[in-house]
Amino acid sequence: MSRFLIFSLWLATCLIVYASDPSPLQDFCVADANSPVLVNGLVCKDPKLVKADDFLFRGLNLMGNTTNDVGSNVTAVNVAQLPGLNTLGISMVRIDFAPMGINAPHTHPRATEIFTVIEGRFLVGFVTSNLENRLISKVLEVGDVFVFPEGLIHFQQNIGHGNAVAIAALSSQNPGAITIANAVFGSNPDIPGDILAKAFQVDINLVNKIQSNF
Ligand SMILES: *[C@@H]1O[C@H](CO)[C@@H](O)[C@H](O)[C@H]1NC(C)=O
Numbered sequence: 001m002s003r004f005l006i007f008s009l010w011l012a013t014c015l016i017v018y019a020s021d022p023s024p025l026q027d028f029c030v031a032d033a034n035s036p037v038l039v040n041g042l043v044c045k046d047p048k049l050v051k052a053d054d055f056l057f058r059g060l061n062l063m064g065n066t067t068n069d070v071g072s073n074v075t076a077v078n079v080a081q082l083p084g085l086n087t088l089g090i091s092m093v094r095i096d097f098a099p100m101g102i103n104a105p106h107t108h109p110r111a112t113e114i115f116t117v118i119e120g121r122f123l124v125g126f127v128t129s130n131l132e133n134r135l136i137s138k139v140l141e142v143g144d145v146f147v148f149p150e151g152l153i154h155f156q157q158n159i160g161h162g163n164a165v166a167i168a169a170l171s172s173q174n175p176g177a178i179t180i181a182n183a184v185f186g187s188n189p190d191i192p193g194d195i196l197a198k199a200f201q202v203d204i205n206l207v208n209k210i211q212s213n214f
């Protein structure tokens, strides 16, 4: 095996071990939203005070409002909405799409995503890391399930005639999302324009124009 391959395998192993939520050490650790203590995750509420409602979220039957620039809306059910998810390494979203709506290219720094089509027809894809930057893409119909591996840039587009709906599960209580366009061109403060001009191999005026859209 080449040294490079060994290094790649070592790196992959580290990512698997360290980039996902740690396993729970007890039955549950319902998040105490009021605790001032800062830990990796959220502090546990006193188990004696835990109620069934701490494990419940209602309303994923409701459509999100897709009247926006991208024509999609993510309704998240992570530890912020459902405190019982704290330490359990899992969460969920509902994503609504207007016709031709997109969920713009983005990545979840802490989660793999498994995406299920409830209504409509989608073009989805993800891009592998820099060794190849290969686009892996598929058209999905109702009932289809597609997986976006942890950390990779992915997108979805509604290519059906009406609205579309998907439910996705994510392997973190708090997967996070980095929308590429917003992070790169809409950071606060801006990434210096000459850096983006070189990175994207375009004129700095074009970079300034894109930055002004965010
Ligand atoms: C998503 O839908 C909710 C509920 O209709 C709405 O409050 C929210 O503003 C929408 N978000 C975006 C980004 O359009």
Ligand SMILES: *[C@@H]1O[C@H](CO)[C@@H](O)[C@H](O)[C@H]1NC(C)=O
Pocket (backbone or CB within 6 Å): 065, 066, 067, 068
């Ligand atoms: C959806 O959002 C748009 C833009 O913010 C707003 O004009 C519209 O009233 C909202 N629709 C509903 C049903 O809330």
